[in-house]
Amino acid sequence: MYSLYPIISGVLLGLAFPKFSFWWLAWVALVPFFIALNNARSMKESCAYSFSFGLVFFGINLFWITSLFRFAGWWAVAAWGALALFQALFIILFSTLYSLLSTSKLNSYYLILNPILWVSIEFLRSLGPFGVTAGGLGYSQASFLPLIQIASFSGVYGVSFLVVFLNAALASLLPSPADAKPSPLSQPLDSARGERERVEANRDRKTAVTWLVISVLLVIVATVYGNITLIRHSSFVIRNFPKLALIQPNIDQMDKLNPVKIPEIFAIHEDMSRQAAKEKPEIIIWPETAIFTYILRDPVYFPKLKQLVVDTGAWFIIGTPHYEGNRIFNSMVSLDPRSGPVSRFDKEQLVPFGEYLPFRALLLPLLKQTGYFSQDFDFGEWAGPLLAGKYQIAPAICFESTFPGLIRRRVNGKTDFILTITNDSWFNDSAAPYEHLENGILRAIENRKYFVQVGNTGISAVIDPYGRVLKRTKLNERAVLVL
Numbered sequence: 380m381y382s383l384y385p386i387i388s389g390v391l392l393g394l395a396f397p398k399f400s401f402w403w404l405a406w407v408a409l410v411p412f413f414i415a416l417n418n419a420r421s422m423k424e425s426c427a428y429s430f431s432f433g434l435v436f437f438g439i440n441l442f443w444i445t446s447l448f449r450f451a452g453w454w455a456v457a458a459w460g461a462l463a464l465f466q467a468l469f470i471i472l473f474s475t476l477y478s479l480l481s482t483s484k485l486n487s488y489y490l491i492l493n494p495i496l497w498v499s500i501e502f503l504r505s506l507g508p509f510g511v512t513a514g515g516l517g518y519s520q521a522s523f524l525p526l527i528q529i530a531s532f533s534g535v536y537g538v539s540f541l542v543v544f545l546n547a548a549l550a551s552l553l554p555s556p557a558d559a560k561p562s563p564l565s566q567p568l569d570s571a572r573g574e575r576e577r578v579e580a581n582r583d584r585k586t587a588v589t590w591l592v593i594s595v596l597l598v599i600v601a602t603v604y605g606n607i608t609l610i611r612h613s614s615f616v617i618r619n620f621p622k623l624a625l626i627q628p629n630i631d632q633m634d635k636l637n638p639v640k641i642p643e644i645f646a647i648h649e650d651m652s653r654q655a656a657k658e659k660p661e662i663i664i665w666p667e668t669a670i671f672t673y674i675l676r677d678p679v680y681f682p683k684l685k686q687l688v689v690d691t692g693a694w695f696i697i698g699t700p701h702y703e704g705n706r707i708f709n710s711m712v713s714l715d716p717r718s719g720p721v722s723r724f725d726k727e728q729l730v731p732f733g734e735y736l737p738f739r740a741l742l743l744p745l746l747k748q749t750g751y752f753s754q755d756f757d758f759g760e761w762a763g764p765l766l767a768g769k770y771q772i773a774p775a776i777c778f779e780s781t782f783p784g785l786i787r788r789r790v791n792g793k794t795d796f797i798l799t800i801t802n803d804s805w806f807n808d809s810a811a812p813y814e815h816l817e818n819g820i821l822r823a824i825e826n827r828k829y830f831v832q833v834g835n836t837g838i839s840a841v842i843d844p845y846g847r848v849l850k851r852t853k854l855n856e857r858a859v860l861v862l
Contacts, residue, residue, distance in 0.1 A: 381415035385428045388412035389435025395519040396440055397813035405519040405542050413493075413550035416474055417481075429474035433467025440514045441466070443809035450632070450805070458732065465509060473500045490551055490590040494543035498536045505782060508737045512781045513814065516542045521817035524846050525605030526598070530824045534783055538821075541598055548591035552584070612845055620796060621770055622862070623841070624655035624663045624693070625833045629857040632804040635671050635835070645670050645680055649687055651859050656691035658861045662767050663691060666835040667698035667777055667802040668709065674699045675712065675720060688716050694767045698776065698800040701725070706757040709734060711774050711800055713767045722766040724774040725759025728785055733778075761789065770795045773828070777801040780832070781818045783825055796829035797822060804836040812838050812854055820846045 391408035394401045412432050419425035441463050447455035473496060480492050497516075505512045512518070517538030520527050529537050628647045634640045648670065652663050674680050674697070688695050694713060701710040701723065708725035715721050729735045735755040764771040773789040773796070780786060780799040790797065799819060803812040816838045823830035823842045830842040840851035841862045852858040 381418055381428065382431070384411035384415040385432035386435050389432045389439065392436050392516075392519075393439030396514070397810040397817065400522065400813075402519050402522050405516055406545055407549065409543065409546035410550045410553075413547055414553055416477060417550060419478070422475065422478055425474045425478050426471050429470040430467050433470035434463055436470075437463040437466040437514055440810075443806050443811040443814075446806045446809040446811070462509075462511070466504065466511070466514065469500050469504050472503075473497060490547050490587070491544070493547045494540045497543040498539050501536060501539055505784075508731050510782075512783075512818070515539055518814065518817055518821065521820045521846075525602045525609060527821065527824060527846060528605035528608045529601045530821055531827055534825055535821045536783075541594070541601060544594040545591075545598060548587065548594045551587040552591060609845060609847075620829055621661040621768070622659070623831065624652075624658060624660035625831070625839045625841075625852075625860040625862075626651050626655065626663065626665050626669075627834060627837055627839045627852050627856070627858045627860065628666070628669070629836050629855060630804065631836075632802070635668070635802070635804070638671070641670060641672055641680075645683065647857075649683070651857075652687060652691060652695075655859045655861060656693060660693050660861060662694045662696060662770070664798070664800065664831070664833045665695070665697040666833050666839075667711075667800045668700055669698050669835070671700070673702055675701055684714070685719055688714050688719070692716050696765070696767055696772075696798065696800075698802075700756075707754065708759055709756050709776055710759075711765060711776060711798075713765055713772075715768075724762075724765050724776075726756070726776040726779065727759045727761060728779045728782060729756055729758060730778045764789070764791070764794055765798070773797045773826075775799040777803075780815070780822060783822065786822050787826060790826045790828055794828060796831055797826065799830070799832045800834075801832065802835040803838075804834075808854060812836070816840060816851075820848070 388408055388411045391404050391411075393399070395403075395405040395408060412428070415428045416425055419428060438459075441459055444459040444462065445455055447458070451458070476496055477493060480496070501512075501515050504510065515535060517527070517530070517535035520538050520542070526541070527538050533540070626648060628644070628651060630644055630647070635644065648665055655663055670680060672680060674684060684695075684697075694715060696711060696713050698709075698711055701708050701712070709729070710726070711724045713721050713723075726734075731737045765774045766772070771793050773786065773794045775786060775789070775797065776799070780801075786797060801815065803815060806812060812834065816832060819830045819832050819840065819842055823844055824846045827844040829844060831840075833839050837852045837854040837856065837858075839858070839860055841849045841860070843849055850860055850862050852860050
């Protein structure tokens with residue numbers, strides 16, 4: 380009778396994320412799912428509930444992958460289904476451990492162990508070659524700025540913890556139908572046994588009420604703390620932050636992949652940069668793989684780029700493919716108006732199936748016909764912050780900004796801000812660009828650093844250390860954003 384409950388939870392939780400962004404639904408979305416788990420009659424039934432929830436939720440949350448259809452055809456749909464299926468397996472792992480906890484000697488503590496377990500599974504999902512953070516519950520609260528201020532010391536996982544804790548506590552207060560309506564076929568219980576079960580039921584209910592009160596108090600305390608923090612820093616003074624010009628050229632991905640379009644695309648970037656230079660920015664930033672050529676080694680466009688940097692008198696940071704020997708990198712480079720290239724960052728966390736093919740020897744024969752896997756990018760190695768003038772920058776390219784631990788390792792006491800350059804034009808007007816920006820809000824708060832995102836088609840933005848978006852562009856518009 381509970382088979383629909385996990386599906387209801389999957390839909391509700393899916394609606395809590397972009398582009399729907401009904402963030403408040405996350406606080407109750409898991410209740411039907413937990414009720415089903417609490418009343419599962421076997422481990423097999425519990426796993427079935429978990430699988431249906433995971434498949435529905437991740438099917439909705441990861442639907443943006445299908446926007447790659449125009450590039451990869453039905454392979455994009457297959458990738459969406461495969462990734463949703465893979466992520467659903469983690470929910471099965473959660474429910475298995477959840478069931479073991481609820482029937483163990485720790486059963487009186489399982490309501491607090493439950494969110495700890497969920498957060499552990501979220502972290503586990505981010506590991507390995509297929510690791511993703513998409514669907515982490517903490518990200519659903521990116522619009523709830525007061526609450527997510529706790530991410531400065533708990534990370535996004537602390538926000539997930541609160542969401543799951545409240546859901547689990549609410550679900551524990553709802554009795555199972557078996558408790559409410561005993562089967563008429565059951566034998567009458569002797570009075571002593573009946574009394575003992577009533578005492579145990581009352582004790583369990585009091586425990587559930589206690590945990591619910593604790594979870595609500597934690598949410599209230601977190602929200603009050605966040606409001607006080609935001610009020611205290613409402614007139615936050617910008618220090619050690621340069622005047623930036625973010626170039627969002629809005630080039631369709633089909634055009635970016637067309638070599639014939641390179642002169643036109645370079646001209647667009649050049650014109651926009653000269654326009655931005657009138658505002659006297661210290662740094663002008665182009666998005667990921669701005670010009671689809673190895674521009675630092677290009678005999679035509681590198682001299683043009685150097686002249687542009689000299690003419691504007693500003694530092695430039697650009698995204699470009701780059702090679703050293705036989706190794707090809709997705710890179711970010713800073714250029715000094717007086718001396719040219721100064722420092723380079725090569726992307727460490729590559730997108731599987733997008734920038735490299737995992738298990739290449741096994742999968743290439745199957746996927747070779749797509750035409751997208753003839754050459755892989757190589758994994759970069761962290762060599763310190765990107766330098767631009769007097770500023771030290773924690774760099775990230777596209778997908779990397781979704782990994783909290785990765786960004787935290789790149790930020791140090793001397794880092795002035797976090798910079799992500801990206802090219803989300805692959806995903807059109809799907810949920811992906813919106814979710815990507817919300818990741819930046821959490822990264823800013825976690826590290827108490829300014830977060831800057833520059834995208835080809837957007838969304839480009841500057842976010843302060845408290846998650847407030849100071850300035851942003853619209854998606855799919857050509858714009859110069861100066862701050």
